[in-house]
Structure formats: C-alpha cells, structure tokens
Amino acid sequence: MTTRPGRWLAALLALSAAAAGVRADGRQARDAGGLRAPTAALERGRAVYVLNHCHFCHGTDLTRATMGAANLSQSPLVGADTDGETIGAIVKAGLPNLQTAMPSYAELTPAEIVDLARYIHYLRQQVRFRELSTVADAPAGDAAAGRAYFNGPGNCGACHSPTGDLSGIGGKYDLRTLTARLLRPGPATPAEGRQPSTGLAAHLRLLENYVPADVQNLVAFLSGLR
C-alpha cells in the first residue's frame, strides 16, 4: 500500500516528469508538433519551430522534408551554424526565390532565433547519431584516413592524443561503444539550464557534419590504438 507521503512523492515525480515531457510510462510525450523536448529551453525552441509551422515542410524530427524543403538533418547551412547566426539570417529573410517561397519570419526576436537554432541542432544531433552509430555494424574504414582526419579537419588533436588519453582505447571498447562515444561522449539528453562543455560541443559539431566515411575511418584508426 502506498503511504500518503509516498503518494505525494509519486505525484511530484509525475509532475516533474510531465514538465520534462515524459509520460507516466517513461516515453516522451507527443503532440501535433512532434515529441516534447527534454528541457524547458529546448521546449521554447520547439514552440518557435512548431508555432511558425516549420514542421509542415521540414518535418517534426527534420527527417521528413516535404514540398521541396531542405532536409535540415543534412543541410550544410545548418551544419555551419553554431548558435543561430546562419539559421537566423535565413529564417528572418525567408527564401522568396524558392518555387513556393519560404516565408520570412522577420518578427522573431534574437532570443527566439537562438532557441529555434538550438532546438534544430538538438534534433539534428538525434537524427545523425541514429544514422551514424550504425556504421559500427559494418566496419570498413581506412585507419590511415582516420588518422589524417584526426590530425586534420577533425582537429581532434586539440584535446586528445593517441599516445595519451586515447592510448589503448581500441582494447577498451567494442566497435559499437567506441563509435557511440566518438559521436556523442555525453548524455543523450542535455541537462536543464546548461550548455554542453567545450569538449562535448566540439564532438556535437562534428556529429552534425560527419559523412559516414569519416566515422568509419576514425573508428578504424581508434580501434587500432591498443
């Protein structure tokens, strides 16, 4: 039997879960604008996205672009954006030259643009993690190319060293775990009220911009560090 304090505690937990968009059965709540976002800040961004009907063309999770709209989970413009500077410029001006003209959202405030951009990046990271984490199922990478990426465009050497913190990492993790940690070495759900650390932010930026071969090559390189 549940005691009265137990019932209160259960009610409080349910309320806080509901505030985070989690249903009683642990699944993320859904409405016409897609899944509820896991934090209040991202939920503000989702409100900008949905109430300005972005989802009708770009999809509720970025993967179902319709009506000639760009697939934002793959768009290089979104990949180049860090905190709304590129996304905001396009959204405010619109794309009047497109076949059916993307509207201009000139009335959005700078804060709304940042919220929107962070929500789009969050969705993109979810999509690309799902997509890229499957490369471990068929490792066919080129370790030399992985090393070149590590030391070159990936700029991984700024924080990591094959003979330092990464020494022996190939024997520490199986390929699937290694791939997951490479893609997102942090929680799948961001913490309320906190931006990712500099290191995690760098990984998430790479996650948004990798092509599958980059990941395959990096995994081949890292798995050889024993």
Place this chain on the structure above:
Amino acid sequence: MTWSRRDLLALLSAAPLSPVLARPPQSPVTTVNGVVFGVETFSFHDLPPAGDPALIPTIIGNLRALGIAECEIMSGHIEPFPSVMTGWWVQSRRAPDFARLREEARRWRLSVPMSYYTDIRRRFEDAGLRIYLYNVNFNETFTDAERHRTFEAARALGAEGFSSSTVLSEARRLVPFVEKHQMFVAMHNHNNLVDPDQFATPESFETALAMSPRFHVTLDIGHFTAGNNDAVAFVRQHHARIVNIHVRDRKRNNGPNRPFGQGDTPIAEVLRLIRDNRYRIRCYLEYEYGSFRPSLEEVKACFEYCRTVLAS
C-alpha cells in the same frame, strides 16, 4: 450541416448562371449565409501516409466531423505514393532516384483501372460528401498520356475540374486537354514573385485566363496577400473566373501563416464580398499555421472564424 431558406435561394439563383456550380440537385453542399464552404485536404496534416488504407476513411471522418460536405482533394491523398514522385517540386527532381520513382508513378497512373477512382468517389458519396476538385500539380514531367489519364481520373472521382499549382508554360500544354475533356483547370497561386512562370500576380492569372475559357482561378488569398497583392480587388474584378478561394491568413511581405484573424489577409472582407454579391465562388479552408493541436481542431477553429465574420 444546416440549410437556411437564404442558403437555398442563394444556390438556386446562382446555379443556372454558373457552369461551375451546375450539378445534380442532390449534390451535398455546405453553406454559411449563402457562401459555399469546402476544405482543401492539405489542411489535414496528421493523416496516414499515401497508400495507407486508413487515409481515405480519415479524410471522410474529418469532413463529417467538420460538417463540411465537399473538398478539394490532393493527388497525394488519392494516389498510393508520395506526391514528391510526381515532379512538381523542382528541388525533388534533383534527387538521385527521382527518374526511377517518377517512372513508377507514371506506370501506376497509366495502368490503374478507373474503378480505383470510382470506388473512392462512392465512399465519399456514401458518406454524404463530394470531391468537388481534384488537386493535381501538372508539370513538365507529365507525358501527354499521363495528362489524358489524369483528366479521366478526375471525372471518375466525380470532380468538376482541377485545382492545380502549376506554371504558365504547363498551362499552355493543358489547353487541348481541357477542350478534349471539357473540364476546367483552376490555377492556384503561391507567392514567388521572381519566377515569371509562376502564378503569383494578377498578371500571371490573366495570362492563363486568356489561353482558354476553361481555365479558371483557385485564388489563395493568403499567398496572394503575402505577395503584396490586393485580394479584394482581384475577387471583385475576376469573380466570374474564380472557382474557389483558399482561405488562409498570411502576413504581407512574404510573411508567415497565422491563425485566422491574426495575419494581414482580408479574409473577412473577401468572404463578405462573396456573400453580399452572391459571387459563385466556393471558399475552401486551408489550415497551415502552426499549432500543437490536431489539424481537425484547428480546421474547426478556422471554420468558426469564417462563420463569425459572415454573421455580421
């Protein structure tokens, strides 16, 4: 669905004058103060995917829940494949697999028996509903055989004609087809003011209207306003060639869709103009602003807004 004496009189007075409205007396129709309403099925954003057996029953259920008897149904809600396979979106034509998918759609269109369409028509009619317009976005990827077959499909669906997001260059190709099949095509506008082939301005419509008496207009008053055009003036000038309007509310200067009454589109003025002059223009709701609520609830709210403005 309620009929007032005024509604009946308005329809009876309009019918003999209008080839667009002429139909058997039992055809279902929904009016508000003499203005005929319908729904563009694009408004139902949360439908099952193309080809899903639940798709048509869901549209029928939504129309019945709204108490609206007729619709303009999108080809993507009739054909069992996504409309991206039919070539309207020029961006989609760049997809690596597009040629194969387009050919697949073409083969289906040329081989499907007409009973496929008449069965859908029967399901609407059994529910007391009607497909008034078939929304097909004719474009340069259609073959002539496909255009011909699409006209046959529209007739089998029971549609009076087409509403089409098309372009002027395609309209020229359609002239012999509207003559042969004796059906109209109503050109639908967006608001791309850069490409002169697009329907977006009064001049673009006038160019098409001069090509054939069987060319008409589906005036999207929201897009028209977003393109900084005057919807009231256009309706007043061209009412005899406008089959229907798409009722939506957008801001000017290519602004976004907004809930009815919150944008710059003169919805109330246009609806009252149609009511007061008994123009034979049907008013089709098109919901496209953002909301967390299901589409059906928002289309209900759109209809309620229109009822309110027509009550005064």
